[in-house]
Amino acid sequence: MPTQIQRLVVLMLENRSFDHMLGFLKKTNPAINGLTGTEWNYPATELAPNVVVSNDAGDVEDLDPDPNHEFAHVTNQVSSTGDPVGDPDMKGFVRDYFTNCKNAAHAAGIMKCFTPATLPILSTLATQYAVCDRWFSSVPGSTIPNRLFVHGASSAGSLTQDVLIAPFTLHTIFESFDATTPYDFAIYTSGSSVLMANRYLVQHLDKFHSYEQFVFDATHGNLPAYTFIEPAYDDDGNGLFANSQHPDFPVDRGEALIREIYYALTRSPDWKSTLFLILYDEHGGIFDHVPPPVLTCNPANAHLPVPPATPPDAFDFTRLGVRVPAVFVSPCIPPGTILNDQNYEHSSVVATVRKLFCPGSQPLTWREVQAPTFENVLTLTGSAIRADIVKLPDPVVSGGVDLSAAAAPDTPATDLSVLMAGAMHYSLQQRGLTPPGDPATLTTASQVANYLQQAQQVSKKAGGAA
Numbered sequence: 001m002p003t004q005i006q007r008l009v010v011l012m013l014e015n016r017s018f019d020h021m022l023g024f025l026k027k028t029n030p031a032i033n034g035l036t037g038t039e040w041n042y043p044a045t046e047l048a049p050n051v052v053v054s055n056d057a058g059d060v061e062d063l064d065p066d067p068n069h070e071f072a073h074v075t076n077q078v079s080s081t082g083d084p085v086g087d088p089d090m091k092g093f094v095r096d097y098f099t100n101c102k103n104a105a106h107a108a109g110i111m112k113c114f115t116p117a118t119l120p121i122l123s124t125l126a127t128q129y130a131v132c133d134r135w136f137s138s139v140p141g142s143t144i145p146n147r148l149f150v151h152g153a154s155s156a157g158s159l160t161q162d163v164l165i166a167p168f169t170l171h172t173i174f175e176s177f178d179a180t181t182p183y184d185f186a187i188y189t190s191g192s193s194v195l196m197a198n199r200y201l202v203q204h205l206d207k208f209h210s211y212e213q214f215v216f217d218a219t220h221g222n223l224p225a226y227t228f229i230e231p232a233y234d235d236d237g238n239g240l241f242a243n244s245q246h247p248d249f250p251v252d253r254g255e256a257l258i259r260e261i262y263y264a265l266t267r268s269p270d271w272k273s274t275l276f277l278i279l280y281d282e283h284g285g286i287f288d289h290v291p292p293p294v295l296t297c298n299p300a301n302a303h304l305p306v307p308p309a310t311p312p313d314a315f316d317f318t319r320l321g322v323r324v325p326a327v328f329v330s331p332c333i334p335p336g337t338i339l340n341d342q343n344y345e346h347s348s349v350v351a352t353v354r355k356l357f358c359p360g361s362q363p364l365t366w367r368e369v370q371a372p373t374f375e376n377v378l379t380l381t382g383s384a385i386r387a388d389i390v391k392l393p394d395p396v397v398s399g400g401v402d403l404s405a406a407a408a409p410d411t412p413a414t415d416l417s418v419l420m421a422g423a424m425h426y427s428l429q430q431r432g433l434t435p436p437g438d439p440a441t442l443t444t445a446s447q448v449a450n451y452l453q454q455a456q457q458v459s460k461k462a463g464g465a466a
Helices: 018-027 071-078 093-101 104-111 120-128 143-152 165-169 175-180 201-207 211-219 251-266 347-357 366-370 415-430 445-461
Strands: 007-013 130-132 185-189 208-210 226-229 274-280 326-329 337-339
Touching: 007 143, 007 251, 007 347, 018 120, 071 093, 093 104, 120 130, 120 251, 120 326, 143 165, 143 347, 143 415, 165 415, 185 201, 185 211, 201 208, 201 445, 208 211, 211 226, 211 251, 251 274, 326 337, 347 366, 415 445
Parallel strands: 007 226, 007 274, 130 337, 185 208, 185 226
Antiparallel strands: 130 326, 274 326
């Protein structure tokens, strides 16, 4: 019988595809569904040669401007013919990026991928523990709907980034903890999280903690059954650097975050019964060669709907998004483990958390019911449980990239951070509270950081009243 997972820790990073980050692991283990080096895309312009995948992805600068990853663009990326369901060929990424960057040579950079040498921390953990090469984002679209799926197996009908209602109304797995189980959860952030706008979670702000508190709790054995970690999404000009790996933030800072979390967990007295899952919310418009699956709702589960998206992006949430990296880390996992038996997606987190920690509660959607769970990844038991701590290398910084300078106070805010501020604004208004200003006026990362801090204070002073 597999070792029971008593603590599940999930870190969700940003906007990278499986092939982009881990595809060249196939060179070291042919069983991984990765890259041979011959995969290609149609060129940005006619008469140019096809663009072949390459192994020279850099820490920054390859993906500026940010590639498109809204629903319509993902459709064009996975299908050069415009038919993503019938025959997705995964050959439209270069052409779609060209519509954004307007430079054919730069558009070809969407095919650049890392190698184990240039992405050593994630690659080492993937080979020394377990990698899943069939984990797909839940929605063929952007960050916020995919992040909502990892918490509620639904995006409350949202298919786009520019939405305020869905984060507030989403019914999440966190609600199942209070009603039916003695287990607990915690959310650790670097100051921002779309979950802080959720109608239920604003009544439980004591569940939110700083990332620094995570390191203390992990090393002292104080983590709850379920831990969700949010990276820093912006350089805020006040000493905080983005480590989410969202293009075009430095990938090495996300690598450093992964390493720090790993070492904190290995120092925990609970390490032998802990599973650390490293996951990415969506592919960020970056090339992957595996077509996303199409799901079918089992009629027996139809009473648990997933709210459909509304026009003009009408969508029934049966098509998954592009494949993303997923790495499982635990001393109960043998080196070289590969999960490729089923099509995992973000609803698998919800389904696994319920199965482990909230078994008496009811599932939220048919997507949750049908999502495969991963509790059996811990296959080592008893004396076979590993005592080794894998030594992780230093992150790799691309040549010529200077990361030593502090971010300027007037660094532009990311769209995601502004949207989080908008979601908080909406949440406060729905609760009859006065927001600390108009998020539409926010332009810099430091302004957004200050707004979110003030909004959280307004929420706390209200006592979390819904």
